[in-house]
Amino acid sequence: MDYYEIFISILASTIRLSIPLIFTALAGLFSERAGIFDIGLEGKMLGSACVAYLTDSAWLGLGAGIVCSVALSLVHGFASITNRGNQIVSGVAINFFIAGITIVLGQAWFGQGGRTPQLAPEARFAPIILPGADAIRDVPIIGPLYAGVISGNNILTYLAFLAVPFSWWVLYRTRFGLRLRAVGENPGAVDTAGISVSWLRYRAVMCAGILCGFSGTYLAIAQSAAFIKDMSAGKGYIALAALVFAKWKPVPVMLACLLFGFLDALANFMQGKQVPLIGEVPVQIFQALPYILTCVLLAGFIGVAIPPKAGGVPYTKER
């Protein structure tokens, strides 16, 4: 394989690995910008992956995945908005519950130790070949890039990249977005303006639920064709890291997710390969790198990441 082909294949798997991160990190963006920490991203992703698989149909699966994820968001909202419970605790609870129940039900229904039978191709999101992909495949440089990376992805991939400018538009160019950001910084002011803090925050966590539904669906019926136990494998936490790394801004969120996806792709590629002068690079370094980078960023060594001011604090109306 020549170097360009290797580059193209790593780039293609970077895209594949970044998509669930982008959806999930955007979900976290909506929730945390409204002042609700969401550790439960992981659980929502896993839950919607499981439900999406069960429907045996691509579009129905997406719908069911979103419904499941929004329902979990509402539980999180009920605990942390209405009951003013600890948001971290509630998120942790959701992660545990989903990690357990998907395996228990999966085993009870399919009896394959947490795995499920493969879906038929028509129940999945098929790759979309963009116009002209085959025609320019042999053109040097651009050809493989267009045919191998840009074209041939499924619809959710394109939706993920559309979700980024859309989220930006919602957050920065709509009244809802302005209020959503305000409620994460100063809920008291929003309340004084006569806007319901609770309802605004509920809508924010529902937005998060919808986006997590996309990422879970992507995992189960676009990237693979089955539900495997713990298939989210910490992606929810990586997305959280990406969100912090991107300083809670939509476009940097996408870039951070692509970076973390790239590290993941690189780790897969480097496994067992020798690098000149260094030798074999332990794959664990790539695995730990997103988290290390996030901590370094949090420490303020590469810019400052300032979280929404009211994040994690339940709002109590003054009497």
Next chain:
Amino acid sequence: MSTASVPLPHWINYGLIPLLNLVVAFLISGFVVWLIGESPLDALSLLLEGALGSGEGIGLTLFYATSFIFTGLSVAVAIHAGLFNIGSEGQAYVGGLGCALVALSLDNYVPWYVTMPIAVVGAALFGAIAAFIPAWLQAKRGSHIVITTIMFNYIIASLMNYLLVHVLIVPGKMAPETRTFLEGGQLPKLTWLMEIFGAKLGAAPLNVSFIIALVMCYIVWLLIWRTKLGFEMRTLGVSPTAASYAGVPYVRIVMIAMMLSGALAGMMALNPVMGASARLQVGFVSGAGFVGIAVSLMGRNHPLGIIFAAILFGVLYQGGDWISFEMPNITREMILVIQGLVILFAGALEYMFRPAIVRLYQQFKRG
């Protein structure tokens, strides 16, 4: 007057409300069991039979409880200082490295009672070091402790993975684990303790670290409620601003509280590493750090409550194993479901039933 601020007697606050939350969690779990097509009552009786029905069952229950006491204390100490330590899992993992290094280097030369105190220090030290950086980031740079401790769980998992696969592994073996410790590096089992109660421990790995866990409960109680440091930690936990006006050194207390928390988490490793398997294995913590969150919440962050909550979770873990053995339809992961529900109802929805209880209580007092 709002129902949130009505004072309730202790037996309601620390007894009835946690019990009610627990009952709801169990009812929903029972519903899941019913959904699978098994009888919830049968499952419950199997759970109790497996966990408490034999000496070996009790031994295993207490073995699990030992780990949960350590991680529960770890979470509780941090919470008293207003810090939410999600990193007990990683700190316990590194603690395993600390006690394994001690055991590996001493087991050939000295008996276990010489190795043990050094291993306790080693495990605690490594756990504390793992908590040091998140603590420093929180205290000095203002990074949120929840985020950094989550990040550190993963960083530590990668680090330990690397060490076990590339460095500590026995040459020529496939499994990523250290060599088995000799007798000088193993904690003896508590057969005699069970024999006092006329029960046989059997193959259950209940060991001396259970006693260390109980001692740590007492020490933590002393620390939190009987020392100046503990008072300062609690002040900080209630109100950081008030604490700083009162002259409590924020940076120092945050660092100390987190490192104590990390040390307690690290000591958890004694139980599985030196007590049960006599070697350091990949992923030996297997979620005990997260169980600590549930244990601490259930036990209301009090050492005595933590002991009861840890035993409750020990029953769940051992009983859960037993159920999955007897009812193959219900897998071991049912524990995670129950655990999630317990965390949800005892932690996040802690006050859901409070208004209703307050109303009942007031009616009861009047009438």
